[in-house]
Amino acid sequence: MKKIxxxxxxxxxxxxxxxxxxxxxxxxxLGGYHSARCLLASVDFAPIEEMQRAGDWSxxxxxxxxxxxxxxxxxxxxxxxxxxxxxxVADRIEEATSVxxxxxxxxxxxxxxxxxxxxxAFLGTGFSMRETFHTDRIAGHGLSVIVPEPDEQQVVxxxxxxxxxxxxxxxxxxxxxxxxxxxxxxxxxxxVILGCTEIELLIxxxxxxxxxxxxxxxxxxxxxxxxxxx
Numbered sequence: 001m002k003k004i005x006x007x008x009x010x011x012x013x014x015x016x017x018x019x020x021x022x023x024x025x026x027x028x029x030l031g032g033y034h035s036a037r038c039l040l041a042s043v044d045f046a047p048i049e050e051m052q053r054a055g056d057w058s059x060x061x062x063x064x065x066x067x068x069x070x071x072x073x074x075x076x077x078x079x080x081x082x083x084x085x086x087x088x089v090a091d092r093i094e095e096a097t098s099v100x101x102x103x104x105x106x107x108x109x110x111x112x113x114x115x116x117x118x119x120x121a122f123l124g125t126g127f128s129m130r131e132t133f134h135t136d137r138i139a140g141h142g143l144s145v146i147v148p149e150p151d152e153q154q155v156v157x158x159x160x161x162x163x164x165x166x167x168x169x170x171x172x173x174x175x176x177x178x179x180x181x182x183x184x185x186x187x188x189x190x191x192v193i194l195g196c197t198e199i200e201l202l203i204x205x206x207x208x209x210x211x212x213x214x215x216x217x218x219x220x221x222x223x224x225x226x227x228x229x230x
Contacts, residue, residue, distance in 0.1 A: 001026070001037050002227040005076025007068055007093070009042035010083040011165035014197030014216065018082045021220040029228060036227070039076050041067045045165070052085070052127060061089035065096035072097045080223050084195050084215060085125045088133045100226065105134050107222040108193055108215050109141035115211055119144040121181065121189035123203075124196040126157035134195065146189050152180045156199075164198035177203050185210055 004022065008015030019040065026036045043063070051060040064086060068079055078100040081087060087104055094101045112120050120138070122145050128134045130153065135145040148156060159173045177199075181192055191211040194200055205212030 002077040002229075003075050004036060004038040004223050004227050005068070005071035005074075005079045005099070006038055006040045006082055007043075007064060007071060007079060008040060008082035010045050010048055010086055011198060012042060012045070013165060013167050013201060015040070015042060015082045017197065017200060017216055018080065018220060021217055022224065025220060025224045026228075029224065036224070039071050039074050041071050043067060048086070049161075057089055060086065061092035064089055065092045068093045068097050072099050078102060078223065078226050080219060082216075082219075083197055084134060085128050088127065088131070102219065102223050102226065103137070104215055104219050105137035106141070107218050108195070108213055109138045109143060111213055111218050112138075112143055112191055112193070113141060115191065115213075117143070117190040117211065119146065119188050120191045120193055120213070121146045121148075121184035121187075122193045122195045123148065123156055123177070123180070123199060124193075125160055126153055128195060129153045129156070138193070144188075145193075146184055146187055148180050148184060152183065156180060159202070160196055160198050164201050167201075169202055174202055174207065178207055181208055 006018055022036045026034055048060055080102055084104055090103060120143055122135050129147045139145045155176055163173060191213060192208045193213045194203055195215055197216045200214050200216050
């Protein structure tokens, strides 16, 4: 079993989900007392969040590249960046390391294609919905990607940063997300990408009237496939 490097802490709430899923899937596949071989570099989210708001992606990329190198130096044989939004600087991490980097957008796109869909909605932070670093990579696999309207994007973003990253899960917010998903389906979405790790603390595929794609679980499944491919 290869050792998986987790680059997390953005937020730690979602990173805990990564760790839990990783071990659950290894146990399911290998049985007995098996668990995942992994290393975790958990950054302080506060300065990262400040860099996001300031648009200082260069500094964020430098910081995360250094953390990724530390994971490789410690023995990680493949890397997971435990956040959708910070895949904006994924190229910096890939340039700084030599072990396989499991890109979340590619994993997600392959799952959507395997489901036979052509058009998919994307929910995430305001950064990943407004900008195209993530949606363009998904679209590059031949998919049509629909994002919420600007006012809906603000609702999705605020719930993530004001509630979910702090471990707050509210029924009212779940209802708001469901309304936004319904609107995206009305606009032609055949499926919904839950494109922020924290969103999976609030919404599951069962909350979607069309197929839902939880990116954290998909990311972890791909990592376990690689880790067990001896």
